[in-house]
Amino acid sequence: MNGFDEIPVLAPVTARCAFTGNEVITIGVPEAGQVRDAFGGFLEATLATQGCAALPSARLADTGHDFTTFLNTSHAQVLIFTGGSSTSGVDMVRKTLAEAQATYLFESVQVRPGHPALAARLADGRIVLGLPGNPLAAYTALYSYLPPLLAGMRGLPLPPLDTAEIAQDIPALTASSQQRLIPALVRECRAHPLPRRASYMLSGLSKATHLLVADASGHTAGDRVPLLPVF
Ligand SMILES: Nc1nc2c(c(=O)[nH]1)N[C@H]1C(S)=C(S)[C@@H](COP(=O)(O)OP(=O)(O)OC[C@H]3O[C@@H](n4cnc5c(N)ncnc54)[C@H](O)[C@@H]3O)O[C@H]1N2
Numbered sequence: 001m002n003g004f005d006e007i008p009v010l011a012p013v014t015a016r017c018a019f020t021g022n023e024v025i026t027i028g029v030p031e032a033g034q035v036r037d038a039f040g041g042f043l044e045a046t047l048a049t050q051g052c053a054a055l056p057s058a059r060l061a062d063t064g065h066d067f068t069t070f071l072n073t074s075h076a077q078v079l080i081f082t083g084g085s086s087t088s089g090v091d092m093v094r095k096t097l098a099e100a101q102a103t104y105l106f107e108s109v110q111v112r113p114g115h116p117a118l119a120a121r122l123a124d125g126r127i128v129l130g131l132p133g134n135p136l137a138a139y140t141a142l143y144s145y146l147p148p149l150l151a152g153m154r155g156l157p158l159p160p161l162d163t164a165e166i167a168q169d170i171p172a173l174t175a176s177s178q179q180r181l182i183p184a185l186v187r188e189c190r191a192h193p194l195p196r197r198a199s200y201m202l203s204g205l206s207k208a209t210h211l212l213v214a215d216a217s218g219h220t221a222g223d224r225v226p227l228l229p230v231f
Pocket residue numbers: 019020021023024035036037038039040082083084085086087088091113114115116131132133134135137199
């Protein structure tokens with residue numbers, strides 16, 4: 001019988017999530033000013049589908065102490081924050097990265113949803129991804145930046161993007177020049193944009209196979225657009 005004595009394999013990339021937000025609850029019905037967590041359990045499972053080993057996640061209060069402790073005690077190659085990535089006084093991700101003298105890979109992105117997403121490298125080489133708190137925005141950012149990040153860490157080329165014809169018109173944006181990531185169902189090589197796709201909604205995404213990349217100037221049915229896989 002033939003066989004191989006040695007097989008090269010890729011080690012899993014270790015990742016750790018920090019779910020932030022004093023208003024986030026994990027059980028029960030949210031009261032005024034609260035929101036039920038949309039990430040715990042799902043995000044770790046999503047990372048596993050991409051060959052990451054997820055270390056136990058953390059929940060952080062919106063304090064500099066909690067964020068700094070998370071950075072100082074998390075021995076994973078990739079650290080992922082949800083929420084707190086924007087620029088208000090209570091958004092702690094950027095402040096914590098500044099204190100840690102991290103180097104930004106990108107600070108925001110001209111895309112909707114998810115423009116406050118960011119990536120940075122810590123002095124010891126760990127990578128930080130800052131995902132927006134709005135649930136759809138967090139997932140669109142994850143689908144956008146995790147595959148190229150993992151490909152780079154593994155020494156592999158950038159994953160190529162599929163394309164498909166759009167099944168219906170997408171109107172132009174009036175007050176923005178940002179590209180849009182729209183949950184879509186791709187069937188028989190046609191991308192059907194899904195409803196319920198505001199940045200706080202997940203019901204469109206739950207039926208999506210892909211995100212279609214739409215220009216701010218809009219599209220007519222039959223236009224060919226790039227697709228990001230939903231995993
Ligand atoms: N001055 C500006 N403010 C904001 C801007 C801006 O450009 N200028 N952009 C807005 C956009 S767009 C986004 S997206 C958010 C992102 O902000 P953060 O990443 O700091 O997110 P949070 O404020 O912490 O949360 C936003 C929203 O999401 C809810 N959230 C947070 N965590 C969870 C969770 N685990 N499960 C469900 N929902 C969650 C949170 O309660 C908020 O409602 O910034 C805007 N502001």
